[in-house]
Amino acid sequence: MRYRQLTTGSLALGVVLLIDVLRVWLPGIITIFGQAASTPAELMGAFALGWFVLAMAAPALVRRVGSRRVAGTAAVLLAVARLALTSAPGGRPQLWLATAGLLAGLVWLVGVAGGTDRPVPGLALGLAVNAAVHALLDTYDLVWRGGWAAWLLSAVAVVLFLLGTALPTALPAALPTAPPGPGGARSWLLAGPVLLLTGMVALAPALAETGMSYLVAGGDVARSPLFGLAPVPVAVAGFLLAALAGPTRRWGRPLGPAALLVGVVLFALDRGDLLVAAILLTAVGLGACLALTDAPGRADAVAAETAETGAADAVETGAAGVGTGAGAGSEAGDGGAAGVDGTRRTAARRGYAVAAGMLLFVLGAVGYYSAYDLGYPNAAVPVVVAGVVAAVALAARPSGKRRPGPLPPLRTAGAVAALALLAPLFADEVAVASNREGPPERLRVVAYNIRMGFGLDGRFDLAGLSAAIDRQRPDVVLLSEVDRGWLLNGGHDTLDLLSDRLGMPYVFGPAADPVWGDAVLSRWPVTDLRSRSLPSLGAPTGAQALAVTLDLGDGVRCAVVSTHLQPPPDAGPVAQARAVADFATGYAAGRPLVVAGDLNTEPGDEAFAQFTSAGLVDALAVARPLATSPADDPRQQIDHVFVSPGLTASDPVAPRGEASDHLPVAVTLTLPPR
Structure with missing residues (x-):
C-alpha cells in the first residue's frame, strides 16, 4: 500500500x-x-x-x-x-x-x-x-x-x-x-x-x-x-x-x-x-x-x-x-x-x-x-x-x-x-392492517411527547419508546416533538425508526420545518390528510395541527388530530388551543373525533377550556389528577386526550418511564353504536 x-x-x-x-x-x-x-x-x-x-x-x-x-x-x-x-x-x-x-x-x-x-x-x-x-x-x-x-x-x-x-x-x-x-x-x-x-x-x-x-x-x-x-x-x-x-x-x-x-x-x-x-x-x-x-x-x-x-x-x-x-x-x-x-x-x-x-x-x-x-x-x-x-x-x-x-x-x-x-x-414498507373483520368496537389511543427520541438520561432510546407504546397495544398513536433529521439531534429519522419497530405506518405534520413536528401512526388506513399551521405567538419551533381520518371499514370513520401547543412567553396557548378546537371540529364534520398531544395547559386553565367549550370531552377525567411531566417526578398535567361526546373513554393511564421527559397517556375509546 x-x-x-x-x-x-x-x-x-x-x-x-x-x-x-x-x-x-x-x-x-x-x-x-x-x-x-x-x-x-x-x-x-x-x-x-x-x-x-x-x-x-x-x-x-x-x-x-x-x-x-x-x-x-x-x-x-x-x-x-x-x-x-x-x-x-x-x-x-x-x-x-x-x-x-x-x-x-x-x-x-x-x-x-x-x-x-x-x-x-x-x-x-x-x-x-x-x-x-x-x-x-x-x-x-x-x-x-x-x-x-x-x-x-x-x-x-x-x-x-x-x-x-x-x-x-x-x-x-x-x-x-x-x-x-x-x-x-x-x-x-x-x-x-x-x-x-x-x-x-x-x-x-x-x-x-x-x-x-x-x-x-x-x-x-x-x-x-x-x-x-x-x-x-x-x-x-x-x-x-x-x-x-x-x-x-x-x-x-x-x-x-x-x-x-x-x-x-x-x-x-x-x-x-x-x-x-x-x-x-x-x-x-x-x-x-x-x-x-x-x-x-x-x-x-x-x-x-x-x-x-x-x-x-x-x-x-x-x-x-x-x-x-x-x-x-x-x-x-x-x-x-x-x-x-x-x-x-x-x-x-x-x-x-x-x-x-x-x-x-x-x-x-x-x-x-x-x-x-x-x-x-x-x-x-x-x-x-x-x-x-x-x-x-x-x-x-x-x-x-x-x-x-x-x-x-x-x-x-x-x-x-x-x-x-x-x-x-x-428497506421495508410497513403494511397497513386489513379491514376484513369489520370495524372495531374500541380504539386504544396513545399520545406521547417523545423528545426527539432521547430519554431523561440523554440516550437515544428507541427500545424504551417503542416498549412504552407497544405495551398499551395501541390502534393509533399521536406523537409530539418528532425529529426526522436534525444534525443537532444526531441525524436520525426517529419517526421512521419507531414506525418500523411498532409495525405502524405514519403520517407526519411539519411544524418548525419539514423535519420537525408531529405525527400519527395507525393500524388502520388513513385518508383525507390535512395539516394546519397555528399562530406562532412567539413560539420558535412553530405549531401545527395534523388531521387524518381513520378508515375503520364498512363506512365507519373516525377523525384524529395530533398537535403540540407552544405557549408564548409568560402566557398560555389560548389562541392556539382555540385554533385547534375550531379546525378539529370543522374537520370532523360530525364524525367521531379525537384530539390529543402535548397541549402545555392544565385542567382549569383558559386554554384547556377552549376544548371543552367547543363541545369536546376530557377523556382522562376519571383518572385526574394525571400528571405527565417531568417524567421522573410528574407534577404537571399537560398531555391530554379530548374526544367528541359520542366516544366513551375508559382505562386512562400515564405509565411511568424515562424514555422521554414526558409520560405517555393512553385511553380506550368505545365507538358509538352503528
Missing part, C-alpha cells in the same frame, strides 16, 4: 469516528447539559463553543512537539472515547466522555493537518463512508444500538484507524513518500463548513428519507415511502466524483459553487418537496468546491517542487556522507534544525486553518439551531456557510499542474455508492 493511500484511509476513518462522537455530543448539549428547555440557549451555546475555542491552542502544540506526536496521542484518545461510547452510559458520564472524544478529535485533526497538504481525498472519503454506513444502519448508529455486533464493528473501525495512524511512522522506509508541501490550508479550512453542510443537507440519510416521503405523499403532509433512502447513493456518488476527479477547467470553475448555493437556498426555503433536489445539488457542489482547493496554487507548486528536490538531494547527500567527519554532521544538524522549525511553522498554519474551520462548524450549528429557542430567522445560516465555502474555493488559483490523487475517482465513488445502495434495497 502506498503512503498516500494509507494516510488517506486513516484520515477517512478518523473522520468517521469523529462524526460518530459528534452524533452523541451534539444531542447531549440539549438533553444532558440542558434540561427540558430550562437551560438558557446562550449558556448551551457557550458550552458548545468553548471546546472548539480550546482546540485553537492545538496548533501551538504542533509547532512545539511536532504534528506526528500530537496526531498519534490524540488518535488514541479519540479511539478510546469512541469505543467507550458504544456502551451508551447515559447521563453526565456520557456527556463528558463524548466531550473528551470531541476535543481529542479536534486536536487529532490539527495534528493530521500538520503533516498533510492534500486532505481532500481523505475528508471526502470519510464523509461519504459515514453517510453510507449511517444509511445502511437506517440512521440508527452503532453507538446507540449496543450488543456484541455493535462492539465488534466499532472495535474493527478503531483498530484499523489506529493501525493507519501508526504504520506511516513505524515503517517509513517501506512507504515511499515525499515531504508535505506548503499548501493545503484552504482545503483544511473547508473541513468544518463542509462537515456542517454534509451533516445538515448533502449527505444526511434521514433528510433524504424525509424528502422522499414528501414526494410520495405530495402536499404538506408526509407518509412512509418505499425506498426512502434511494437519494443517498446518488448523493454519495456525486459528492465523491466531484471531489476526487480534480478541479475543472477555468470555464467550469463557477459551476460547483453555483450548484452548492442553489442547493442550500432550496434547503433554506423549508419546503419538503424541494429537499431531494437540495440534497443532490448541495452534494455535487460541495464535492466540486473541495476539488477546487485540492489543486496547488502557483506559489505552492513552486515551493513543493523545491521541497521535493531538496528532499531528494538530502537523501543522496546523506547516503554519500555516511562515515564523514563531525564537522559535516554538525552542519547537517544545524540545517536539519532549521528545516524542522520551518516544517513545524507550516504545519501550525494548516493546523490553525482546520481549527478555524471547525470553529465555523460549531458557530453555524449553534447559530442555526439556537434559533428554535431564541426565535430569530435561521434560514440565512446555511446560505452564509455555503457562501464561505464557495468563496474559498473560487479564491484558489491552481497552478495548472494537476496532481494525481491517491484514490481512483470512479471506482471509489462506485464502491461507496454501492454500500449506500444496500440501504434502500433492504
